[in-house]
Amino acid sequence: MQTWEAITSRRNVRSFTDQPIAAEDLHRILEAGRRAPSSRNLQPWDFVVVTDGTQLQELAQVWVGAGHVAGAQTAIALIVGPAEGPGHRDEFDLGQATMAMMVTAADTGIGSAHSAVGDQDLARRLLGLPADHTCAYLISLGYPADRPLAPIVRPDRRAFDEVVHWAHW
Amino acid sequence: MQTWEAITSRRNVRSFTDQPIAAEDLHRILEAGRRAPSSRNLQPWDFVVVTDGTQLQELAQVWVGAGHVAGAQTAIALIVGPAEGPGHRDEFDLGQATMAMMVTAADTGIGSAHSAVGDQDLARRLLGLPADHTCAYLISLGYPADRPLAPIVRPDRRAFDEVVHWAHW
Secondary structure, eight states: OBHHHHHHHOOBOOOBOSOOOOHHHHHHHHHHHHTOOOGGGOOOOEEEEEOOHHHHHHHGGGOTTOGGGGGOSEEEEEEEOSOOOTTOOHHHHHHHHHHHHHHHHHHTTOEEEEEEOOOHHHHHHHHTOOTTOEEEEEEEEEOBSSSOOOOOSSOSSOOHHHHEEESOO | OBHHHHHHHOOBOOOBOSOOOOHHHHHHHHHHHHHOOOGGGOOOOEEEEEOOHHHHHHHGGGOTTOGGGGGOSEEEEEEEOSOOOTTOOHHHHHHHHHHHHHHHHHHTTOEEEEEEOOOHHHHHHHHTOOTTOEEEEEEEEEOBSSSOOOOOSSOSSOOHHHHEEESOO
């Protein structure tokens, strides 16, 4: 798929078909995350990949907004280490890695949605995380149950001319 | 360009040729940022676009790591409003918007680099920002002075099998 088609087709998908994600597609999505830029190239992330149905259903309990994980074919948990210090930009960097993975997913028609995580103790137990690590976000992946991904002509966003300023505010 | 080529060709570019960025390419880069997802679709960003050489050179003074802005053809300043409250995820969302713009830039061979901002008073003055707004990041854009963008075979990153865990940590 052309890049612009993937960028404009990506949307939040929260219900998925039973079609599994091919191993090579999943590998490419994870590779896109691995390649993402980060402050001082610290790569402050680890990714835990969940494909088991029972584990996905349990993982969906970690946050009120994580329900879509229960029906996903795969979830990628973004893990970060002990609390950030000065100069660390974990959140910004996780956003970059997440977007790289979601655009790469869209490139092969795979839908995605992400969620924050509230119950860290539950997330740690389900994913076997070290006590000083945190599950920052979950990314659900699967083929959309509603309709295939296609370029969105009128995205639900603020108008271009409202967002973009030229030279000065 | 195919999506995977753009994803794998994106790299930090900090010196640029004199070739200007075509208006339609710049529009598409900004449009990719506008379309980025954000927590509760808050779209907590404004973009100020700088193309004037003198303004770029002044803007490069806002942070020790912003030197590449001085030689950029264009810089996009990512602006956020008053301090975030509970549930806001400005940094994560800015990371998503930044990655969408950088991948879209790479799609047409345009290099990019981003920088944090230290001297907010200077940034506010140069960009005419409201007193309660902050310039969170700058994105430099231009054609690479060293070599054209091309897929990177061996990125300087942690090994795939070190980053990716299956089912459990």
